[in-house]
Amino acid sequence: MSTPYPTMHALSDFADAAAQIVGALDRADFFKVLGENLQQLFNLDNFIVFYFEQDCAAQLVHTNLDADELLRQMSPYVSGLYLLDPFFIQSNSIQTTELLNLDEIEPEGFRESEFYKSYYKFIDIVTELRFVIKMADGRWLHIFMEREAGKGTYSLDELSRLKSLEKFIDSVVSRHWTWRRIGESLMQSEKTPLGFGxxxxxxxxxxxxxxxxxxxxxxxxxxxxxxxxxxxxxxxxxxxxxxxxxxxxxxxxxxxxxxxxxxxxxxxxxxxxxxx
Structure with a gap:
């Protein structure tokens, strides 16, 4: 199936968003600007950025939600249960930035699993997409883009447009990450080793x-x-x-x-x- 050409209105909206995002490179509010623009373009509810490092607890980089409350709710996930997350499992096979859709990567029977019932249903998310960016071997950045119940799932057109942003997201996030030396900061900060297999x-x-x-x-x-x-x-x-x-x-x-x-x-x- 061929991808429809974007309308002039859609191109104009993206150009405005891209200008703001690029303008925020190497600024402390970069992920806030990125999130606000993606939220506006794609009608998102929750925008969350987590950093994952092999054998360590996940680290919250940014969210539009109450960070303390989010970490309280996601404490078991952050501390190690992310190992059961289909998105994280898929990370191991990713070599470049990819848009992942839970509907496409979840194993058969996943929505009946106790993990799903415990860590997806309680947050009332109807659909979730993530940009997964490989920062280095054993290190990934996940950009969560969630819609809560009532807004419906992403349309094919929205999925196509988000997919087309993979290279743009990879470019701006990687440059910002390098320029701000965020990776070095996170590696030097106190981490909680999982301490178990x-x-x-x-x-x-x-x-x-x-x-x-x-x-x-x-x-x-x-x-x-x-x-x-x-x-x-x-x-x-x-x-x-x-x-x-x-x-x-x-x-x-x-x-x-x-x-x-x-x-x-x-x-x-x-x-x-x-x-x-």
Whole structure:
């Protein structure tokens, strides 16, 4: 399907926005200006920028929301549960700036997962897009662009126009980041190392020892994969997945995915991941 040419009105709006964004380069309010212009162009509710560094807690760079309240709500996510986030998982395969759409990258069954129920539904977000920018190996910047319930999802035209901004976003954010030496500042600031590997926590959940295959199954369950998706990824039958799930439930003395997620959180909290 061919992409429609932008109207003169749309080009004029973008030109005005681009001029303001470029004018804010190397200024302390750069991300505020970027967010305000993207909000105006695309009718966004929430604009959030997080910095992720391998094996460290996420760091909030900017938001149009109350920062203290946002960090309180997202404390478990920031402290380490972002490892279960489809956007973060996708980051590892990104080599240049990309616009990611949750509707396109979420695994089958994700919206029924306890992670989604706990960390998406409570913020009443109807749709989420992110520009994911690779700053260096093991370091990423995520620009969250969210719409709350009542505004509807992004249209195909809006998605196309946002997609066309990838190179522009990459250029201005990378230049600003370098000129302000933000990366150096964040690397030198106090960080909270996660201090655990997700698989090692899963392997000892509730003090029980799971096999490598059972760890594979649990990791995919908590990331939101359905039995069929797990079977496809591990190249086993859905019947085998069901048998593994039954063994896991018996070993951990649980009866549901909700209990599995609950006990995983308990173990993570014991390792320093902060509850809400």
């Amino acid at each position: 997700l698989r090692s926590v899963i392997g000892q959940i509730r003090g029980k020892t799971l096999t490598n295959r059972e760890i594979d199954i649990v990791e995919l369950i908590i990331k939101g994969h359905s039995s069929k998706s797990i079977a496809d990824l591990l190249k086993i039958s859905t019947g085998t997945v069901t048998n593994h799930k039954r063994n896991i439930h018996n070993k951990l003395k649980i009866q549901s995915q909700a209990q599995l997620f609950h006990y995983l959180l308990q173990d993570l909290f014991a390792l320093g991941v902060k509850p809400r």
